[in-house]
Amino acid sequence: MPPTVSCRARFFLSVFTTTLISTLVALLLLAQTTSAQHGALTAPADLERLVQMAGTIVRGHVVSAVVEPHPQFSNLQTVVVTFSVSKVLKGDAPPVFTFRQFVWDVLDVTSAAGYRKSSELLLLLNPNSSYGLTSPVGLEQGRFRIVRDAKGNAFAENGRHNAGLFDQLEAKASAQGATLSPQARALATKPSGPASLVAIEDAISAFVRVQR
């Protein structure tokens, strides 16, 4: 029988202090994240493809997300996202950028398709349709949540854990005549999981330069 330990609640608290702090930090990070929409499946794409398909690539914070009917098609719900842009990697975007995304499921209506105020995101957005609608390329694949560690290093991860995102990255860059930074080249060694934001943005910029 293992040893028995009885103690008061205060002791219990102290035992778990470290866990509490780390848990709260993790929860804060999770609270910033977003995701794709309900009831859709997408085919996987790598970073080069996502960049090529995107009309606008921006990093920044969600200022607001309001669900409202489409102005022309009243039966279609949309989420209007106002985004404070800190960096533009492709296309043109003003410092405060607004886009409208089609929302087809009632659960996404109540959650504003997962866009939460103050979330820091890297968004690879499709070109606007003729009805003013857009969405992240490949839904969950083109929406990267950004988290920072205690030293301020930023990491980005999409809704697929970046799985397959960097497959044959160097070969594809080379084929297009793009030059990757050493940090971006290092992405190719990551099969999945959070990746350096700097490296991802380097790789995106390299592809954007040659795709113009």
Add this chain to the structure above:
Amino acid sequence: MRRPFAALLLSYQLLSGLVFAGGPLRVTGPAATTPGQAFVWSSSPIRYTVDSGPLSVNPSGQTVITNAQGLARVQSLFNNWHNVSTASISFSYAGVITGISAGDVKSASDFNTVQGSCNAGTQSPVIFDSNGSLLRALGLDPLVIGFASTCKLEPVAGHILTALILLNGQFQDGVTNQSTNNFELTADQFDEAITHEMGHFSGLGHSQINLDLFQSGAIENCDLDSLAGLPLMFPIEFCQARKSVGLPILSPDDTAWISKLYPSSSFATSYGTISGFVYFSDGITQMQGANVVARRVDDPTTTVNESRSIAFSSVSGFEFTGNPGQLVSGDNTNGSSFGSRNPGLIGYYEIPVTPGQYTVQVEAVDHEFQGGSSVGPLSVPSFLPGPPEFWHKYESAIDDVSAKDILTVTAGATVSNINFILNNTYPRFDSYEEGLISREFPDQPFLLYRNRERVNLGVLL
């Protein structure tokens, strides 16, 4: 008051008032006669209308999959769910889509009209976007294989009245052209994706089993035992098609949950149930949003690893609301109307399983499964500080997470009180609480009490 006693009373209240369970996409809220029930279609067959145009047209404008072929394929894919012998659900073609010219949905305006009639409860359309142009008009892209949405619900009885599915036929046009972003899926891959959407159409939510496969970054290269246990209703499609490697299109978990939502007469003689609660480390406070997986004990006499290939899951608190708020502040006013507000359902799980021997483990829902990819009631997954933890009869906050006891489940029986106490979670009470909190290895199994009498487990341990 000593907290354990209060908790035990609360737990008993729950056990006496538990309601119908499920792996549902959504469950009824306070407006319902019985909150916490899965939204299901009220009767079979479920009548759907279908686009009158071709399913797939190539960039030259040639029809690749005709309307008749597309209709036959839709009927065949619905049959994947209908053919589950322990489920009583069927689907019926009700003619072409109504309300638009000739029933062919070609434009955003057409889609708006059809969505409106679906919202009004008039029809449940299956739309063929033959070349992806409709998706582009809606601001989506050629990577989207299809989507499903529920259009109209009846919140008192908990019924789905109408729903919609859109299929992107561009994936079946026989053309792969990277420069025009025209991608192709095999017929099996496409069929799986659409069958997944039909699962949502039927009221099923996502399931998480063999998560390590997804987290490893495997793409279309999954080992067969793990793929066999991977639910079709997993939030992301990333493995090779099940059918292409000789597996049935539905996993055991898919089959169990469609049967749980729509039980046929043979369900009770084909499935048993494992149920319980997930608690924080205090052993008192129920935890919402933890994924619980029951795995068949591996049979060493077979070449298959049954612990990977035969598995079933549920999420703790799946009948409770995911809407933020609590008893003091009340609900978030503009939040979700779904899910029971009975706090006794927090942390409760219920898993339908085929008869046999099982281990049960609890794990976090993957942190990327949020919003549209979510598993269970929470839009943002709960954080679990430790690795997956097996259940054993001496559960405590400081036990060995790998220690496990085997449950034997028989058809028609419920093995209840399979309660987890998570390790290393933060405390749920403040420092001014009265009473003693015990951190000890129990000398008796962790059980609930009814009027201070121990509840029998009803299971061989």
